[in-house]
Amino acid sequence: MKKPLSFGATMLASALGVVIASLVGGIISFIMMISMVVALGSMSSDKPAAIASNSVLKIDLASVSGERTGSSLQLSFGGQNSIGLVDALQAVRSAATDDKVCALYIVDPGAVELGWAGLEELRGAIADFSASGKPVVAYATAYSQGGYYLASVANRVCLHPAGAIDFRGISSEVMFYKELFDKLGVDMQLIRPESCAYKSAGEVYTMSHMSEANREQIRTYVKSIWNTVLTDISASRSIGRDRLNDAADRLVGYIPAEAVNSGLADTLCFEQDVKQMLKEQCGGKEMVSIARYASNVKSVPQTSKNRIALIYAEGNVVDGKGDGFSTAVYGDDVAEALRSAAADDDVKAIVLRVNSPGGQATASETMTSAVIKARAKKPVVVSMGGLAASAGYELSCMANCIVAQPTTITGSIGVFSVLPNVGKMMSGKLGLTTDTVKTNNNSADLSVMRPLSATSKALMYRSVEDFYKTFVGRVAEGRHMAVDDVQRVARGRVWTGADAIGIGLVDTLGGIQTAIDIAARLADIDSYRIVEYPKEKDFWQQLSQLMGNDDDDNGIFAKMRLAWMYKKAIKAPHKAIGRVEQDLLFVAEHDGLQARLPFVVVAE
Numbered sequence: 001m002k003k004p005l006s007f008g009a010t011m012l013a014s015a016l017g018v019v020i021a022s023l024v025g026g027i028i029s030f031i032m033m034i035s036m037v038v039a040l041g042s043m044s045s046d047k048p049a050a051i052a053s054n055s056v057l058k059i060d061l062a063s064v065s066g067e068r069t070g071s072s073l074q075l076s077f078g079g080q081n082s083i084g085l086v087d088a089l090q091a092v093r094s095a096a097t098d099d100k101v102c103a104l105y106i107v108d109p110g111a112v113e114l115g116w117a118g119l120e121e122l123r124g125a126i127a128d129f130s131a132s133g134k135p136v137v138a139y140a141t142a143y144s145q146g147g148y149y150l151a152s153v154a155n156r157v158c159l160h161p162a163g164a165i166d167f168r169g170i171s172s173e174v175m176f177y178k179e180l181f182d183k184l185g186v187d188m189q190l191i192r193p194e195s196c197a198y199k200s201a202g203e204v205y206t207m208s209h210m211s212e213a214n215r216e217q218i219r220t221y222v223k224s225i226w227n228t229v230l231t232d233i234s235a236s237r238s239i240g241r242d243r244l245n246d247a248a249d250r251l252v253g254y255i256p257a258e259a260v261n262s263g264l265a266d267t268l269c270f271e272q273d274v275k276q277m278l279k280e281q282c283g284g285k286e287m288v289s290i291a292r293y294a295s296n297v298k299s300v301p302q303t304s305k306n307r308i309a310l311i312y313a314e315g316n317v318v319d320g321k322g323d324g325f326s327t328a329v330y331g332d333d334v335a336e337a338l339r340s341a342a343a344d345d346d347v348k349a350i351v352l353r354v355n356s357p358g359g360q361a362t363a364s365e366t367m368t369s370a371v372i373k374a375r376a377k378k379p380v381v382v383s384m385g386g387l388a389a390s391a392g393y394e395l396s397c398m399a400n401c402i403v404a405q406p407t408t409i410t411g412s413i414g415v416f417s418v419l420p421n422v423g424k425m426m427s428g429k430l431g432l433t434t435d436t437v438k439t440n441n442n443s444a445d446l447s448v449m450r451p452l453s454a455t456s457k458a459l460m461y462r463s464v465e466d467f468y469k470t471f472v473g474r475v476a477e478g479r480h481m482a483v484d485d486v487q488r489v490a491r492g493r494v495w496t497g498a499d500a501i502g503i504g505l506v507d508t509l510g511g512i513q514t515a516i517d518i519a520a521r522l523a524d525i526d527s528y529r530i531v532e533y534p535k536e537k538d539f540w541q542q543l544s545q546l547m548g549n550d551d552d553d554n555g556i557f558a559k560m561r562l563a564w565m566y567k568k569a570i571k572a573p574h575k576a577i578g579r580v581e582q583d584l585l586f587v588a589e590h591d592g593l594q595a596r597l598p599f600v601v602v603a604e
Contacts, residue, residue, distance in 0.1 A: 050296075051098075051100050051101070051288055051293065051296055052100065052285055052286055053099075053100050053285065054100070054102045054282060054283045054284055054285045055100055055101055055102065055284065055285060055286050055287070055288045056101070056102065056103045056104070056105050056278050056282070056284040056286070056287050056288065057091070057092070057095045057101050057103070057104045057105065057288055057290060057293055058105045058107060058287045058288060058289055058290065059088070059092075059104065059105070059106050059107065059122075059126075059290045060081075060107045060109065060289065060290070061106070061107065061108050061109065061111070061112045061113070061114070061144075061147050061150065062109045062111040062112070062113065063081050063082050063083055063289065063290065063291055064082075064083055064084075064085060064088045064113060064114055064118075064122065064290070065082055065083075065084070065085075065113035065114070066084050066085065066113070066314060066327060067084050067085050067086055067312055067314045067353055067355050067385055068084040068086060068087075068312045068314065068353075068532070069082070069083050069084035069086075069087045069291075069294070070082060070084070081289055081291050082291060083290055083291040083294055085114060085118050085121065085122065085385070086310070086353065086512055087294045087297075087298065088122060088125075088290055088294065089121060089122060089125045089511070089512060089513070090294065090297055090298075091290050091293050091294035091297050092104070092122070092125040092126060092128075092129050092290075093125055093128065093129075093513070094293075094297045095129060095293065096128060096129040096131075096132040096134070097132065101134070101288075101293075102134060102135075102281075102282030102283065102284055103134055103135045103136070103137065103278050103281065103282045103284055104126065104129055104130075104134065104135070104136045104137070105136075105137055105138075105139070105274070105278060105287065106126070106136065106137070106138040106139070106150065106151050106154055107138075107139055107140065108138070108139075108140035108142075108143050108144060108147030108148070108150075108151060109140070109141075110140070110141075110142050110143075110144050110147070111144075112144050112146045112147045112150075114146065114386075115146075115385075115386035115387070115407075116146065116149075116225050116228075116229070116386065116405075116407040117384075117385055117386040117387075117404075117405040117407045117408045117409075117497070118385060118386050119146050119149055119150045120149075120228065120232070120405050120406065120407050120511075121385075121405055121511040121512070122150060123149065123150050123153050123232065124511060125511075126150070126153050126154075127153050127236075130153065130154075130155060134282075135155050135156070135278075135281050135282065136153065136154040136155050136156075137154055137155065137156045137158065137274060137277065137278060138150075138151035138152075138154035138156070138157050138158060139158040139159075139160075139269075139271055139274045140158075140159065140160065140163060141160040141162075141163045142160070142163045142164045142165075142166070143159070143163075143164070143165045143166060143167075143253070144166055145166045145167060145168065145170075148165050148166065148167055148253075148264070149229050149232070149233065152232070152233045152236045152237055152264075153232075153236045156266050156267070156277075157237075157264070157265045157266050158265065158266065158267050158268075158269050158273075158274050159256055159259055159260070159265040159267070159268055159269075160256070160268070160269075160270065160271075161256055161268040161269070161270070162256065163256055163268075164253060164254045164255075164256065164259070165253030165254070165259045165264050165265060166253060166254075167247060167248050167251075167252075167253040167264060168248050168251055168253075169226060169245075169248045169249075170222045170225055170226045170229070171222065172218045172221075172222050174200075174204060174210060174214070174218075175204065176203075176204050176205075176207055176208050176209065177204055177205050178205065178206055178207055178208050179208055181205065181420075184425050184429065185422075185424035185425035185428050185429060186420055186421065186422050186424070186425050187420070187421040187424065187451065188202075188205035188206050188418055188419075188420050188421075189418065189419045189420070189421060189451065189452050189457075190202040190203070190205065190206045190416060190417075190418050191416065191417040191418070191419075191457070191460040191461055191463075191464055192414070192415065192416035192417070192464055192492075193414065193415065193461075193464050193465050193468045195468070195487070195491050196414040196415070196416070196468065196490075196491050196492040197211070197213040197491055197492070198213045198214065198216075198217050198412075198414065198491050198492040198493035198494070199412070199414035199415065199416050199491070199492025200213065200214035200217075200492070201390075201416055202416040202417075202418045205418055213493075217493050217494050218494075220495075220499070221409065221494055221495065221496045221499075224406075224407075224496040224498050224499055225407045225496060227498075228406045228407050228496075228498060229407075230244050230245070237263055237264070238263075239262075239263045239264075243262070243263075247262045247264060252264070256268050275287075302529035302530075303529075304527040304528050304529045305346055306346065306348050306523075306525045306527060306528040306529070307344070307346045307347045307348065307528060307529055307530070307531045308347070308348065308349050308350070308351060308516060308519050308520060308523070308528050308529075308530055308531070309337075309341035309344070309347045309349070309350045309351065309531055309532075309533055310351050310353060310512075310516075310530050310531065310532050310533065311334065311337045311338065311341065311350060311351070311352045311353065311532075311533040311534070312353050312532070312533070312534070313329045313334050313352060313353065313354045313355070313356055313367070313392070313395060314327060314328075314329065314353070314354075314355045314356065314385070315327045315328035315329050315355075315356060316328050316329065316356065316357065316358075316359040317329045317331065317356055317358055317359030317360055317363045317364055317367075317390075317391040317392065317395070318330060318331065318359055318360055318363055319331050319332070319360055319362055319363045319366075320332055320363075321333050322534070328359075329356050329359065329363070329367075329392075329395075330363070331360070331362070331363030331364070331366040331367050332366065333534045334367045334370070334395075334534070335366050335367050335369070335370035336534070337533035337534045337535075338350065338352075338367070338370040338371060338373070338374045338533075339370060339373070339374070340533065340535075341374065341531075341533060342373065342374040342377045342378060343377075347378065347531070348378060348379075348520075348523035348525050348528065349378055349379040349380070349381065349519035349520065349522060349523035349525075350374055350378060350379070350380045350381070350519070351380075351381050351382075351383055351512070351515050351516055351519050352371070352380060352381070352382045352383070352395070352396070352399065353382075353383045353385060353512060353515075354382055354383070354384050354385065354388040354392050354395060354396050355384070355385030355386055355387055355388065355392075356387055356388060356389075356391065356392035356395070357387045357389055357390065357392065357409075358389055358390025358391035358392050358393075358412065359390075359391050360391065361391065361415060361467055363391070364391035364394045364395060365394075365470075367395045368394050368395055368397075368398055368474060371395065371398045371399060372398050375398060375399065375400060378523065379400050379401075379519055379522035379523055380398075380399045380400055381399055381400060381401045381402075381403065381515045381516075381518050381519040381522070382395075382396040382399040382401070382402045382403065382515070383403050383511065383512045383514075383515035383516075384396065384402065384403065384404035384405065384408045384410055384497065384506070385405075385408065386405075386407075386408060386409065387408070387409050387410075388404065388408060388409075388410045389409055389410050389411060389412035389494060390412040390413075390414065390415075392410075393410055393411060393412060393413060393475075393505070394413075394471055394474055394475075396410075397474055397475045397478035397479060397505075398474060398477070398478040399478070400522060401507045401508070401515075401518050401522070402505070402506050402507050402508075403506070403507065403508055403509070403510050403511070403514050403515040403518065404497030404500060404501070404506045404509060404510075405497050405509065405510070405511060406496060406497050406498035406509055407496060407497065407498070408496065408497035408500075408506075409494055409495075409496060410494075410495055410496070410497060410500050410505060410506065411489065411490075411493055411494050411495040411500060411505055412492055412493065412494045413471055413472065413475055413486070413489075413490035413491070413492065413493075414468060414471070414490065414491060414492025414493075415464050415467045415468050415471060415492075416464060416492075417460055417463070417464055419446065419448070419452065419460075420448050421448060421449070421450060421451050421452075422448050422449065423448075423449040423450050423451075426449065434449050441455070442455055442456060471490075472486050472487060472490055475490070475505075479504055479505065481504050485504070489503045489504070489505065497509060516530070
């Protein structure tokens with residue numbers, strides 16, 4: 001009979017068993033995940049399915065997200081039915097002249113990812129589709145406010161009998177962290193130029209409410225956006241602006257019968273009724289998602305040798321290169337794309353699509369320098385999406401022409417820097433203290449464990465003032481304005497595209513197609529094909545890079561988690577947790593001079 005194991009040996013054996021089981025389970029899970037990704041990646045390379053005659057093009061608003069359709073790797077992680085705005089616009093334009101498409105069907109599931117400018121641009125394309133004589137029908141169990149703005153262009157707006165239309169006007173809410181930091185014992189030290197009173201991004205860490213300058217600029221731009229929304233809905237629904245404002249004030253959209261009586265909706269019905277209506281109107285045999293239809297449009301061979309480069313700059317402006325998974329404006333990637341397009345003799349013009357609230361000043365300068373060099377070789381036209389502000393505006397200002405939507409948020413010509421002092425929190429809350437040995441007077445400055453010294457603070461003020469002067473000078477040169485005139489509209493102030501055109505910051509109003517048409521005209525070409533930058537790496541290169549192949553990478557799991565957090569925060573900026581994550585993640589990850597917005601305008 002064997003002698004039984006001692007208690008210690010038994011515990012050790014159990015612990016080893018748990019460790020081994022965890023390792024094996026982790027390896028199996030990893031292999032299964034990679035196998036799934038590989039399988040999905042293989043599926044994504046299949047040829048697009050044919051479109052049947054009398055098809056109805058379906059636009060599910062939850063599926064249209066971002067400027068550019070995700071990479072093959074991103075689509076493999078659950079985004080098979082998603083599509084970028086630019087591809088969606090092209091699909092709608094193509095469908096207008098496609099004999100196989102008989103109608104367009106808009107569905108609002110209440111999860112609209114696009115901001116006001118994106119909805120405005122898509123709305124314009126749908127209006128052109130309707131002008132071709134094909135019916136456009138919209139349906140929702142409950143329309144979001146942005147979704148209704150888009151749906152209002154339809155020939156028929158249908159609402160669930162127990163549904164609602166969220167139509168109440170626009171507001172902008174800014175979240176402040178000062179009292180939280182006070183409770184934690186964190187002192188956020190804000191440095192910004194004295195003249196940049198409107199540059200309010202850093203105020204969210206040092207104040208508990210809006211400054212008067214910030215309140216003034218927000219009040220101005222929300223009124224400007226609402227004015228565009230009212231004008232467009234009024235024209236489409238034949239309802240006076242006063243009646244629309246009255247409907248918003250009385251919240252009539254929340255009562256289905258009142259929504260119809262007020263003219264916001266045409267009929268109350270169920271989705272099956274809408275589908276039957278489409279069959280009767282045009283014999284619609286099948287619903288085709290816009291993502292599927294767009295893949296067919298992009299698969300059509302383009303024969304022209306002339307090319308217009310379409311370069312995407314979407315997300316926070318950051319230094320370095322992207323990993324093919326996260327969405328950001330990586331300075332090195334965009335600069336390389338500009339250099340490549342400028343050096344390609346077949347590329348006759350460049351369209352830079354900017355949708356960014358700004359970010360790191362160093363990355364902004366890298367890209368602006370590349371724009372200047374590219375413009376010396378061929379026309380560069382900027383197409384502004386929902387946001388092209390702060391560093392996003394500096395990136396744009398040196399182009400030959402700037403195109404924006406009336407609801408685009410732009411300007412915010414300014415800079416700031418913020419440095420946390422967490423010494424009080426570390427000692428008072430956690431019992432952690434530090435002691436320092438230094439070789440020079442300022443060796444220990446710029447530490448998060450203590451306040452800035454007078455010398456360091458003066459240096460940082462000089463740094464932000466110098467960059468602000470550089471920023472203003474860039475705008476003056478690029479926009480052919482006097483420095484004093486730029487100063488009057490700068491100071492960190494935000495403008496809508498509708499207002500920016502009157503003060504010289506924007507050349508004309510319109511969308512991506514307007515920008516492409518201008519680029520073709522400046523390049524003096526009649527035929528062309530679009531080539532997109534930064535060029536997408538193949539599926540295996542993206543997967544290899546995501547898993548971590550250099551000293552700066554953290555590996556697949558860390559990257560996936562961070563990308564997921566950013567995606568969740570950016571897609572839910574109107575929700576408290578999303579706003580907190582977006583603000584604090586950015587501060588935690590990016591230091592140095594910042595040129596960015598403190599808020600996001602959402603079409604919820």
